[in-house]
Amino acid sequence: MDREGMVGVLMERASVREYTEQEPTRETVEAVVRAGQQAPFAAQLGSLLLRRDRERNPFGAPLLFTVCADVHRLERVLERRGWTRITSDAAVLLFAIQDAAYMAENLVIAGEILGLGSCYLGGAAFAAEEIRADYGLPPRVFPFVQLAMGYPASRPRPRPRYPLSFTLHEDRYREPSEADVERAMAAMDEGYLAQDYYRDYVIPLDGGRRETYSRHTYSWTEHMGRKWGQWLADAEDLLGPLRACGFEVGRVPERREGGSSPA
């Protein structure tokens, strides 16, 4: 595949929520995971759990990867070298989530190149205690996202994105004007409406608010409002699962002299 072909794979990708009966072979799964491992890393702080159980996997997918921020293995390595980690949990988690997420995205891309589709599932972090029990995770491993994967039964069209100028700031952050925000919102809303994307899924309004949207007007920006304006207001929703996995994000450790970025 040439360079343009590879970029084309990324431009055509869309999340897949319907899979064929075809089982990915062990070789294919290993190729995808090896490509994942080859992602850039701060300290190889990502690990993957794999479940091949269509009955239990979302969308009946043949593969479900649970992506973990894994500080446990680093601590095992440090211990053997006679070091103790003093980096705060907040900082180590920032790097661990990055390592694991870049790895997971390499799985997505490698999968696409090999004909596999995929879809992330963001609920894992909030169900970390159940996942931890299910897979027998040691402390200091935090499952934060899942990735369903398999051969697509259908290929959705690529979903819209903000205009490039709304995302890319050259030299200096450019505060968007009201017109820029409106244009960006229209690009998203019109794009999703044209695909009738939310035909099966409208987030209900909490607190007795009256519904004023229909399938023909409910689109991405209203969907964002209903998610980020109604859900997960309590930090404990995340801090609780983190604690259950052995991470104390708010704890301030003893001050010590030392370096800056461990990456």
Ligand SMILES: Cc1cc2nc3c(=O)[nH]c(=O)nc-3n(C[C@H](O)[C@H](O)[C@H](O)COP(=O)(O)O)c2cc1C
């Ligand atoms: C962190 C994260 C969490 C997500 N969670 C879900 C989910 O729970 N259910 C789902 O169907 N899609 C989920 N998605 C997929 C997004 O809905 C999808 O990537 C987004 O709508 C853009 O569409 P596209 O991937 O087809 O371009 C998630 C994606 C990410 C990156």
